[in-house]
Each structure stands twice: as structure tokens, then as C-alpha cells.
Amino acid sequence: MEQRISLxxxxxxxxxxxxxxxxxxxxxxxxxxxxxxxxxxxxQTLGLYPRTALAEDLxxxxxxxxxxxxxxxxxxxxxxxxxxxxxAGAEAAGGRILKPAQEVFWGGFHGYxxxxxxxxxxxxxxxxxxxxxxxxxxxLGYGE
Amino acid sequence: MEQRISLxxxxxxxxxxxxxxxxxxxxxxxxxxxxxxxxxxxxQTLGLYPRTALAEDLxxxxxxxxxxxxxxxxxxxxxxxxxxxxxAGAEAAGGRILKPAQEVFWGGFHGYxxxxxxxxxxxxxxxxxxxxxxxxxxxLGYGE
Numbered sequence: 281m282e283q284r285i286s287l288x289x290x291x292x293x294x295x296x297x298x299x300x301x302x303x304x305x306x307x308x309x310x311x312x313x314x315x316x317x318x319x320x321x322x323x324q325t326l327g328l329y330p331r332t333a334l335a336e337d338l339x340x341x342x343x344x345x346x347x348x349x350x351x352x353x354x355x356x357x358x359x360x361x362x363x364x365x366x367x368a369g370a371e372a373a374g375g376r377i378l379k380p381a382q383e384v385f386w387g388g389f390h391g392y393x394x395x396x397x398x399x400x401x402x403x404x405x406x407x408x409x410x411x412x413x414x415x416x417x418x419x420l421g422y423g424e
Numbered sequence: 425m426e427q428r429i430s431l432x433x434x435x436x437x438x439x440x441x442x443x444x445x446x447x448x449x450x451x452x453x454x455x456x457x458x459x460x461x462x463x464x465x466x467x468q469t470l471g472l473y474p475r476t477a478l479a480e481d482l483x484x485x486x487x488x489x490x491x492x493x494x495x496x497x498x499x500x501x502x503x504x505x506x507x508x509x510x511x512a513g514a515e516a517a518g519g520r521i522l523k524p525a526q527e528v529f530w531g532g533f534h535g536y537x538x539x540x541x542x543x544x545x546x547x548x549x550x551x552x553x554x555x556x557x558x559x560x561x562x563x564l565g566y567g568e
Contacts, residue, residue: 281449281499281510284466285432286561289546291494305425310563313530322428322467323560331494338522338536338544340492347491348484349543350435350475355425366425378482386457392482399493400482402433416467417430419454 288353289327291334291345292397297374298328301396304373305366322416331397346398354402356409356417360389366403367391375401432497433471435478435489436541441518442472445540448517449510466560475541490542498546500553500561504533510547511535519545 292298299309299317310325312318317328335342357363364381370393371377378392378400390404409421416422436442443453443461454469456462461472479486501507508525514537515521522536522544534548553565560566 281451281513282559283451283463284499284559284561285468285470285497286500286548286555287498287546288429288432289496289498291496307425307427312563318563319427320562323556323558323562324429324466324468325561325563326429334494334496337528338496345492345494347493348489349491349493349495350478350489350541351493351495351543352433352435352478352482353429354431354433355428356430369425384481397494399495402431404430411430412467414467415426415428417428417469418464418467419456419462419469 285324287325287327289329289334290395290397290399291331292328293331294396295328295330297396301373301375302326302328305369322414348398348400352392352400352402354404356411357403357405358411360405363389363391363403363405367393370395370401370403429468431469431471433473433478434539434541434543435475436472437475438540439472439474441540445517445519446470446472449513466558492542492544496536496544496546498548500555501547501549502555504549507533507535507547507549511537514539514545514547 307319310318319326331345332342375393381391388406392402410423412422451463454462463470475489519537525535532550536546554567556566
């Protein structure tokens with residue numbers, strides 16, 4: 281198994297509400313068939329898919345979706361000063377702040393929000409892992 | 425908010441069991457401090473983090489972790505013939521098959537497994553979205 285994740289799918293209850301949330305944050309979707317909404321990221325795509333369709337695809341009851349798997353998606357920023365404004369933007373767009381912007385014990389600066397379906401995002405600045413110019417992340421960073 | 429996910433964190437109950445699972449599938453970790461295990465992917469990192477530490481970081485009870493958020497991680501392959509062997513490898517490594525390899529209504533070929541903590545992976549071949557030579561994915565593909 282090569283080291284990649286091609287597509288991250290978020291099961292959602294209201295496709296347009298969810299798409300509007302990410303579009304309000306500044307994302308642009310690509311063309312896709314009805315029933316799926318796709319945002320291209322760096323080398324992968326984030327897809328929005330109805331919970332009902334995801335449940336059917338997996339063969340599980342739709343009621344089984346909605347807990348917290350313990351997966352978080354981190355969006356890293358170039359400066360700690362960008363963290364609080366992005367969290368505020370997420371709240372204004374209909375997200376819920378789970379943890380306000382603050383210093384973290386490991387030396388970074390971060391906060392968390394949940395999207396309209398409860399999917400958990402960490403907004404972070406990690407001074408030890410500078411992003412590439414294109415915004416790519418790797419554990420040991422793109423520093424000189 | 426730029427379009428990227430820097431880090432995907434999986435909360436796990438047994439760090440070494442989880443790391444062994446991904447290493448058995450062929451992944452190689454990078455150096456990291458005690459308490460976190462990191463696998464660099466394409467432009468992002470997958471991190472394993474103890475559920476207890478994740479719960480503390482989020483300020484939620486650890487018992488609230490373990491449901492199913494409705495997030496799936498897809499690993500796409502270059503050929504449909506690679507799907508079943510990868511699922512078999514995941515099962516042999518300690519995963520659980522959720523859906524055996526099969527054709528999908530949208531014209532692809534896929535199956536699902538859960539990792540030792542129940543995190544859901546889709547293993548797929550999508551003939552409409554060929555991967556780049558480096559394995560990167562985008563919705564409309566890297567075909568000529």
C-alpha cells in the first residue's frame with residue numbers, strides 16, 4: 281500500500297448546507313455529478329456525500345453515523361496570527377468552535393471547530409513544520 | 425482558507441498496534457517524538473495519536489470517541505486487480521473487511537476495511553480519475 285490518501289469523504293446530512301459552509305470559507309468546488317460535491321486539495325480531493333448514500337454504500341444503518349470516530353483534519357497556517365481569524369470565519373459560516381485559538385504544549389498555536397455535521401477541524405500553526413510554498417505539509421517541514 | 429488538509433489524525437487505543445497495522449501494509453513512519461506516530465503521505469501527514477490525548481486536547485470525555493463520524497479515507501489504485509489483494513492484506517494485518525471487492529454503481533471497483541480502531545478505508549479503482557505518476561489524485565484525473 282503506497283503512502284497516500286486519494287479522497288477524504290465526509291458524510292453530511294444536507295449537501296448544499298455543507299458545500300456552502302466550505303465555499304464561505306473560500307473553497308471552490310470542481311464539476312461533479314449530482315449526489316457528490318468535490319473540492320480538490322493538494323494531491324487529493326475532499327468529497328461531500330449524503331450520509332444516507334454513505335450508509336448504503338457501506339451497508340450500515342444511517343443511524344450508526346454521527347458519533348465521533350476520533351478523526352481530526354488539520355489545516356495548517358503559515359503564521360499563528362491566522363488561526364483566530366480562520367476560527368472566527370468558520371463560526372460565522374455556521375461551524376461551532378470546539379477550542380478557541382491558544383498555545384499548545386508542544387509549542388504550536390491552534391484551535392478546533394466542528395463543521396455543520398460535526399466533522400472536526402484543527403486550525404494550527406506548527407513552527408517546526410513550515411509549509412512548502414504551495415502549502416504542502418510534511419512532518420519534518422519544508423524549512424531550509 | 426486555502427484548499428488543503430495538512431494532517432489527518434487518527435485517535436487510536438494502542439499506538440504500537442496501530443503503527444504495526446500500517447507498517448504491515450507497507451508504510452514507513454518518520455521520526456517523531458514519543459506520543460505521536462507520523463506517516464508522510466503526498467503533501468500531508470497521517471498521524472496516530474492516543475485517544476486519551478486527543479480527548480484531552482479537544483476537552484471531551486474519552487468515552488465520546490469511538491462512534492462513526494461518517495468520514496472515510498479512500499486509497500485509490502491504478503488497476504481494479506489491486507483492490508482485492510490490498511483488502512486481503514488489510515485483513516491479514518488485523519483489519520476488518522466491511523465490504524468485499526466489487527463493482528460500484530458509478531463504474532468503479534472498490535471495497536472497504538476498518539483499521540484496528542474502526543477507522544474506515546475505501547480501497548478503490550476509479551477509471552474516470554487516473555492517478556498521476558506520483559500517485560496524486562484529483563477529481564477529474566490526470567489522464568491525457
